[in-house]
Amino acid sequence: MNNFDANIDRKNTSSVKWDGMKAAFGKNELLPMWVADMDFRPPQEVIDAMKKRVEHGVFGYTIIGDKTAKAIINWTKKRHQWEIKPSWLMYSHGVVPSLGMAIRAFTEVGDKVLLQSPVYTPFFNMIESNMREVINSPLIFKNGRYEIDFADFEEKLKSGVKLFLLCSPHNPSGRVWSKEELVKMAELCREYGVTIASDEIHADIVAAPHRHIPISSLDPSYSNFIVTFMAPSKTFNLAGLQSSFIVVQNPDMKKKLEEIQKKEGFHTLNTFGIMAMEAAYEYGEKWLDDALAYIKENIDFLKKGIEKELPELEVIEPEGTYLVWVDCRKTGLSEKELRERLIEKGGLAVNFGNSYGQGGDGFIRINTACPRSIIEEGIKRLKLAFS
Incomplete structure (x- = not known):
C-alpha cells in the first residue's frame, strides 16, 4: 500500500x-x-531492483540493453497509444541536456529558436547559453486558461525560426494541449521548415478527462521534423538518477544528435538509472x-x-x-x-x-x-x- x-x-x-x-x-x-x-x-519494485543491484556489489561500465527499450516501448504503447521502435530510441542524462543537444544539432550560432512563455526557465537558459536567439510567442491568458496565439505563432515562424521548443504538457501553466492545437502547431512548423523539439517529461502526469498526446504520434510524416524527449524522472520521482530517453524516427536527425553526443563523450547511463527506469516502467503503473x-x-x-x-x-x-x-x-x-x-x-x-x-x-x-x-x-x- x-x-x-x-x-x-x-x-x-x-x-x-x-x-x-x-x-x-x-x-x-x-x-x-x-x-x-x-x-x-x-x-517499491524500483527500490527493490536497486537494492538487489547494490547487493551484487560490482558497479562497472553498464550497457543499456534490450530490456530497457522493451520497458519504454511497452509503457508508451499502454499509456500513450504510441508504438515506437527500438531503432528510434536514444538515451540522455536528462531532458534539459537533451534540449541543449537539439539546439546544437539542428541550429547554428545566432539562429532563432522559438518558445512560448511563460515557460520552464531552462528553455531560455539553453537557448542563450548556446548563443542562439530567443524568439517568444507568448501564450494568451484568457478566462483562467492559457491559449496559443496562432496568428503570432505563425508570424514568429515566418521570421526565420529554425527550431521550436514545445513544452507538452505545459510547465508552468498546466495546459495539456489538445489534438487540434498540436496538429496546428505541427502543420505550421512543417510549412515554414521549422524543427520541433518536444519536451514531454510530464506526459504521464495528466488529470482525467485530459489525455497527453505525443505530437510525433499524430502523423507518420511528423517524424521528419520532430524529436521527442521523455523520462521516468517526474513520473516516479527519479530525477536524481539522471535517466531519460529520446524518440527520433528520422535517421538524419538521429545521426546529428549522435554526433553531438559523441563530441560530449556520452556513452551510457548511470547503472541505477537504467535499473530504475526498467523497474518503474515495468511495475509502476x-x-x-x-x-x-x-x-x-x-x-x-x-x-x-x-x-x-x-x-x-x-x-x-x-x-x-x-x-x-x-x-x-x-x-x-x-x-x-x-x-x-x-x-x-x-x-x-x-x-x-x-x-x-x-x-x-x-x-x-x-x-x-x-x-x-x-x-x-x-x-x-x-x-x-x-x-
Whole structure:
C-alpha cells in the first residue's frame, strides 16, 4: 500500500528542494513547495531492483540493453497509444541536456529558436547559453486558461525560426494541449521548415478527462521534423538518477544528435538509472495511478483553501503536471513585494513567475506532489504572507 501521507525527512540528503533553499531564497528555514520533484518514495519494485543491484556489489561500465527499450516501448504503447521502435530510441542524462543537444544539432550560432512563455526557465537558459536567439510567442491568458496565439505563432515562424521548443504538457501553466492545437502547431512548423523539439517529461502526469498526446504520434510524416524527449524522472520521482530517453524516427536527425553526443563523450547511463527506469516502467503503473489520484485531491484541497482564505488569488487548475500556477496580480504587489511577503513573512518557498518569461510577473508556481499536511501548512503560510 502506498502511503503518500508519510512525511519523509529529506533534510541533509543533498536535496535541492529541502537543502538548497539558502542559495535560492537566502534561508533554509522555509516550507519547500518549489522544484518539480515529489516528496514520495517511488514504487517499491524500483527500490527493490536497486537494492538487489547494490547487493551484487560490482558497479562497472553498464550497457543499456534490450530490456530497457522493451520497458519504454511497452509503457508508451499502454499509456500513450504510441508504438515506437527500438531503432528510434536514444538515451540522455536528462531532458534539459537533451534540449541543449537539439539546439546544437539542428541550429547554428545566432539562429532563432522559438518558445512560448511563460515557460520552464531552462528553455531560455539553453537557448542563450548556446548563443542562439530567443524568439517568444507568448501564450494568451484568457478566462483562467492559457491559449496559443496562432496568428503570432505563425508570424514568429515566418521570421526565420529554425527550431521550436514545445513544452507538452505545459510547465508552468498546466495546459495539456489538445489534438487540434498540436496538429496546428505541427502543420505550421512543417510549412515554414521549422524543427520541433518536444519536451514531454510530464506526459504521464495528466488529470482525467485530459489525455497527453505525443505530437510525433499524430502523423507518420511528423517524424521528419520532430524529436521527442521523455523520462521516468517526474513520473516516479527519479530525477536524481539522471535517466531519460529520446524518440527520433528520422535517421538524419538521429545521426546529428549522435554526433553531438559523441563530441560530449556520452556513452551510457548511470547503472541505477537504467535499473530504475526498467523497474518503474515495468511495475509502476498502479503506483502512478494512486499517486495521480492523491495529487488530484491535493490540488482540489489547495484550490478550495485558497478560494476560502485568499479570494484575491486565482488558482489556474492544471490539466497536467503536479504544479499549480497561481495568479497573485489582484493583490497589487510587485514581484519584489511578493517575494518578501512569501519568503520573509510566510516562510514559504515557491517558484516566482518572472523566471518563466513574459506573462509570468505576478504569478507563483506551487508544487503539490507532497503529503497533504504540507499542503495544509502551505495554505496557512500563504494566508500569513498575504495578511
